[in-house]
Amino acid sequence: MASNSGPKSLNRSQNNGSSNTSNNSDKQVIHTTSSSKSSSGHPPVRSKPNSAKRSVTPNSRAANPNNNDDSEPARVRVAVRVRPRDAEDLNSEADYADCVELQPELKRLKLRKNNWNADSYKFDEVFTDSASQRRVYEVVAKPVVESVINGYNGTIMAYGQTGTGKTYTMGRLGKHDPSERGIMVRSLEDILANTSPTLDTVEISYLQLYLESIQDLLAPEKNNIPIAEDPKTGEVSLPGAAVVKIRDLDQFLQLVQIGESNRHAANTKMNTESSRSHAILMVYIQRSSLGKADNEVSPQDRDSKRSMGNNMNTLHKSKLLIVDLAGSERIAKSGAEGHMLEETKFINLSLTSLGKCINALAENSSHIPTRDSKLTRMLRDSFGGSARTSLIITIGPSARHHAETSSTIMFGQRAMKVVNMLKLKEEFDYESLCRKLENQVDYLIAENERQQKIREDDKEEMEKKLIEYRNSFAEVESSLDARSQLFENENNRLVSENQRLLDELKLQKDRNDVLHDQVARLEMSLKQSKQNQLEGSSYQKMLADTTQMYEKKIAELMEQIEDEHSQIERAEDQLAKVKQMLSDHQKSTERQEKQEIDDLKDKLQKMCQVYDKTVNDFQSLKTENVELLSEKATSSEELQKLTQKLSAEEKQRKHMEDEFYKLKKMVAENVNGNGDKSSTMKEINGKVHPGFGNSLSFSRSFQQREAIPRVSKIFEEVGLEKTIAMLKSQDLEVQIHAVKAVANLAAEDSNQEKIVEEGGLDALLMLLGSSENTTIHRVASGAIANLAMSEKNQGLIMSKGGAHLLASIASKTDDPQTLRMVAGAIANLCGNQKLHASLKEDGAIKALLGMGGSGNSDVIAQIARGMANFAKCESRGTVQGYRKGRSLLFEDGALPWLIDNCATNSSSTRRHIELALCHLAQNDENAPDFVSSGSVKELMRISSESTREDIRNLAKKTLKLNPMFQSEMEC
Numbered sequence: 007m008a009s010n011s012g013p014k015s016l017n018r019s020q021n022n023g024s025s026n027t028s029n030n031s032d033k034q035v036i037h038t039t040s041s042s043k044s045s046s047g048h049p050p051v052r053s054k055p056n057s058a059k060r061s062v063t064p065n066s067r068a069a070n071p072n073n074n075d076d077s078e079p080a081r082v083r084v085a086v087r088v089r090p091r092d093a094e095d096l097n098s099e100a101d102y103a104d105c106v107e108l109q110p111e112l113k114r115l116k117l118r119k120n121n122w123n124a125d126s127y128k129f130d131e132v133f134t135d136s137a138s139q140r141r142v143y144e145v146v147a148k149p150v151v152e153s154v155i156n157g158y159n160g161t162i163m164a165y166g167q168t169g170t171g172k173t174y175t176m177g178r179l180g181k182h183d184p185s186e187r188g189i190m191v192r193s194l195e196d197i198l199a200n201t202s203p204t205l206d207t208v209e210i211s212y213l214q215l216y217l218e219s220i221q222d223l224l225a226p227e228k229n230n231i232p233i234a235e236d237p238k239t240g241e242v243s244l245p246g247a248a249v250v251k252i253r254d255l256d257q258f259l260q261l262v263q264i265g266e267s268n269r270h271a272a273n274t275k276m277n278t279e280s281s282r283s284h285a286i287l288m289v290y291i292q293r294s295s296l297g298k299a300d301n302e303v304s305p306q307d308r309d310s311k312r313s314m315g316n317n318m319n320t321l322h323k324s325k326l327l328i329v330d331l332a333g334s335e336r337i338a339k340s341g342a343e344g345h346m347l348e349e350t351k352f353i354n355l356s357l358t359s360l361g362k363c364i365n366a367l368a369e370n371s372s373h374i375p376t377r378d379s380k381l382t383r384m385l386r387d388s389f390g391g392s393a394r395t396s397l398i399i400t401i402g403p404s405a406r407h408h409a410e411t412s413s414t415i416m417f418g419q420r421a422m423k424v425v426n427m428l429k430l431k432e433e434f435d436y437e438s439l440c441r442k443l444e445n446q447v448d449y450l451i452a453e454n455e456r457q458q459k460i461r462e463d464d465k466e467e468m469e470k471k472l473i474e475y476r477n478s479f480a481e482v483e484s485s486l487d488a489r490s491q492l493f494e495n496e497n498n499r500l501v502s503e504n505q506r507l508l509d510e511l512k513l514q515k516d517r518n519d520v521l522h523d524q525v526a527r528l529e530m531s532l533k534q535s536k537q538n539q540l541e542g543s544s545y546q547k548m549l550a551d552t553t554q555m556y557e558k559k560i561a562e563l564m565e566q567i568e569d570e571h572s573q574i575e576r577a578e579d580q581l582a583k584v585k586q587m588l589s590d591h592q593k594s595t596e597r598q599e600k601q602e603i604d605d606l607k608d609k610l611q612k613m614c615q616v617y618d619k620t621v622n623d624f625q626s627l628k629t630e631n632v633e634l635l636s637e638k639a640t641s642s643e644e645l646q647k648l649t650q651k652l653s654a655e656e657k658q659r660k661h662m663e664d665e666f667y668k669l670k671k672m673v674a675e676n677v678n679g680n681g682d683k684s685s686t687m688k689e690i691n692g693k694v695h696p697g698f699g700n701s702l703s704f705s706r707s708f709q710q711r712e713a714i715p716r717v718s719k720i721f722e723e724v725g726l727e728k729t730i731a732m733l734k735s736q737d738l739e740v741q742i743h744a745v746k747a748v749a750n751l752a753a754e755d756s757n758q759e760k761i762v763e764e765g766g767l768d769a770l771l772m773l774l775g776s777s778e779n780t781t782i783h784r785v786a787s788g789a790i791a792n793l794a795m796s797e798k799n800q801g802l803i804m805s806k807g808g809a810h811l812l813a814s815i816a817s818k819t820d821d822p823q824t825l826r827m828v829a830g831a832i833a834n835l836c837g838n839q840k841l842h843a844s845l846k847e848d849g850a851i852k853a854l855l856g857m858g859g860s861g862n863s864d865v866i867a868q869i870a871r872g873m874a875n876f877a878k879c880e881s882r883g884t885v886q887g888y889r890k891g892r893s894l895l896f897e898d899g900a901l902p903w904l905i906d907n908c909a910t911n912s913s914s915t916r917r918h919i920e921l922a923l924c925h926l927a928q929n930d931e932n933a934p935d936f937v938s939s940g941s942v943k944e945l946m947r948i949s950s951e952s953t954r955e956d957i958r959n960l961a962k963k964t965l966k967l968n969p970m971f972q973s974e975m976e977c
């Protein structure tokens with residue numbers, strides 16, 4: 007009930023006109039604002055009357071969809087209840103029909119005006135005399151109770167004539183029969199069931215307003231309790247009243263019982279049990295949002311908590327007033343006198359005042375006379391305020407009280423027009439928050455002190471450890487410095503050592519290659535020597551024949567001398583002696599030569615062994631580079647020893663030659679005395695080739711150890727010209743001896759020019775073309791190979807069809823030695839770029855590659871050398887710009903041959919092949935062949951795996967410069 011001093015906005019009346027007729031009442035509107043509300047228009051409350059366990063409805067606080075600042079309009083709800091007829095009514099044979107006609111299904115009540123006329127009134131509910139206490143509670147009180155539990159203020163009030171059942175409806179305790187329990191008990195039952203005994207608080211005050219004095223029914227000594235009003239909110243409170251916290255329903259029942267006993271009751275004529283005071287039960291509920299799970303707190307509460315920075319305890323404070331008004335009877339009718347009259351006046355005063363306020367509210371008056379009585383002051387919030395209010399008006403059935411009944415009905419009708427604005431009251435629990443913060447501060451202070459103590463205790467220990475750590479760190483640091491320096495020194499040493507080893511390795515490789523070439527040549531010489539050795543017997547025979555021829559000539563001379571100087575016996579004797587001496591010496595020489603040959607054979611055998619050992623050593627050197635130095639030293643030492651031995655042998659041989667010439671000279675001198683015949687010998691000696699007998703290279707000397715004494719005699723006799731002429735001999739044996747002699751001479755550079763001049767080259771080529779003898783082929787090819795080392799001779803060989811002849815020989819034989827010689831000859835020719843086209847045209851390149859089919863490593867080595875020579879010349883020509891076009895080698899299948907043989911075990915051969923590939927790859931016009939044949943991979947392998955750094959660099963450079971190779975590498 008808002009007063010003029012209260013907020014104007016809270017004064018609302020439903021402007022739907024009068025409801026005293028059925029037509030008007032149909033226009034009434036009941037406002038509902040929440041979909042969660044029950045059918046009665048209020049949020050549901052779970053009722054557990056018989057349950058000892060108290061629980062909170064999870065969503066009970068979500069009833070108000072509006073936020074805290076919004077108000078919700080709610081009209082005062084009014085129900086009418088008719089008391090059953092009592093004994094007096096029965097005695098007077100009063101009938102309802104004489105006064106009211108109930109239409110509960112229509113929620114209407116007809117008040118009979120006379121026998122033919124009645125007024126119909128619409129209420130929110132109409133209870134007949136048979137309505138149960140439970141139903142009345144469910145319909146009238148429970149919605150208000152739910153609202154209060156949810157934080158709104160609420161009022162449930164009974165208004166009616168004395169004896170019509172107000173106290174029965176509101177205050178019945180039902181101690182013996184729970185079904186008899188009235189609204190007070192049932193309300194507390196629901197409140198306790200839906201609040202938390204630990205988090206929420208339920209308290210009550212029980213008062214009566216008697217003679218405009220507020221008395222405390224729980225503390226009767228408290229009388230005339232003043233009403234306090236908050237000037238800002240208009241909140242009414244009774245600070246002097248006892249407030250008792252309710253633990254359970256039994257406690258509440260006891261308290262109410264106590265209060266009832268203290269309630270003043272006076273007999274009146276109308277009702278000896280009549281209540282002469284307004285009884286007011288005030289229930290205070292305080293609910294905390296703390297300690298609840300989010301699903302137990304309404305969204306609004308959660309939002310509110312968040313907006314407060316969380317952890318702020320939100321308190322919902324609400325108040326329920328359950329008012330059992332004193333009876334509203336007429337003074338005259340009640341017959342009250344004296345004190346009772348005074349009571350009645352005050353009762354009527356307060357009720358009249360309440361009626362006026364309600365009328366004013368119903369008529370939307372600007373003045374609400376709330377201050378006219380303490381009752382209206384106390385109920386200020388219940389009518390026109392922020393509380394949800396339900397009013398139950400009680401009427402009797404008797405027509406005798408028609409006027410009171412009518413008055414009561416009209417009171418109820420007017421009350422129905424009052425609309426309150428419900429407002430959720432929420433405040434923060436600063437007290438508990440303060441307590442909590444204080445506790446937290448205490449805890450933090452204690453924790454801080456504890457931590458401080460721990461830190462102080464640890465500080466000294468930490469400082470000690472810090473000093474220790476620093477010392478340790480310094481030690482470690484200096485140790486690290488020392489180790490770092492050590493590592494750096496060691497690293498530098500290793501780097502330089504590595505570089506030195508690399509240099510040494512490179513040197514050793516170079517030496518190895520040189521040595522390998524020497525060994526190859528040595529091997530070739532040895533093989534030739536072997537061959538010569540095999541043919542030694544023929545030379546011996548020839549020597550014997552020669553000797554025999556000399557003896558014959560000597561004999562002839564002697565006969566001539568005898569004929570001419572037969573008389574000179576002394577001379578004959580002397581000659582005989584000389585002859586004897588010569589004979590002896592010849593025999594001796596033969597023995598010596600035989601012995602020499604045997605010795606040379608032994609030495610050759612030993613040398614072969616040394617050679618084999620050297621080869622083995624070199625093989626080991628290839629795989630174990632570490633042993634290279636020692637092995638090479640051994641080999642070199644052995645070779646040096648052999649060279650020295652051979653040199654000694656050569657000296658010995660020369661010595662024997664000199665002795666032999668001396669003897670012959672002596673013979674000659676002794677024969678003719680004046681040396682006339684010596685001219686023949688001189689002539690012979692003069693025809694000896696100037697190079698013959700000169701100091702030769704190691705290999706050359708070695709080859710000639712057996713042959714030279716005999717060959718020298720041949721040349722002494724026939725000379726180079728005749729020897730070359732002997733190449734054309736019909737006698738195969740002579741041809742063979744001659745070709746071998748020429749071949750031996752051709753091995754020496756200084757002899758080559760002379761050989762060519764004397765027609766040796768032509769003769770050799772002729773032999774290649776005409777002879778079918780394998781030895782001739784092999785030896786002649788070898789000789790041509792040697793001659794082909796000279797650029798001048800290369801041109802001659804080619805111009806004389808040498809390449810074609812060599813190719814022809816290659817196609818005829820499968821003798822590896824012959825093939826090796828032929829391949830070597832062609833390989834030498836390949837080193838002359840001017841001859842390339844002819845070589846190709848003459849089939850020499852094809853023949854060269856074809857010889858690889860022999861599988862002989864020596865032949866393959868010569869082919870590889872030829873390819874390298876050819877490719878190198880082409881590359882040089884291309885770079886210098888005098889050559890263009892794709893390599894001539896490719897047409898004869900050189901590239902696949904090179905790729906196929908690239909993995910050879912021979913390092914020398916492999917090096918030649920790698921060189922050939924790299925040179926070929928330098929010509930851009932060869933690149934498509936490389937790409938299409940997949941040979942770029944081999945170039946990539948060479949660039950990273952070749953044992954020769956210069957070849958690796960050449961391959962890298964080639965790959966880098968050619969875009970086709972680059973794109974192929976990216977693929």
Ligand SMILES: Nc1ncnc2c1ncn2[C@@H]1O[C@H](COP(=O)(O)OP(=O)(O)OP(=O)(O)O)[C@@H](O)[C@H]1O
Binds near residue numbers: 171334400
């Ligand atoms: N609905 C009811 N069912 C049965 N008995 C009832 C009912 N209503 C009232 N009574 C009985 O009627 C009598 C009067 O009721 P009650 O004392 O509650 O009236 P009242 O309106 O409170 O009167 P007063 O204003 O004088 O206090 C009581 O004996 C009560 O038990």
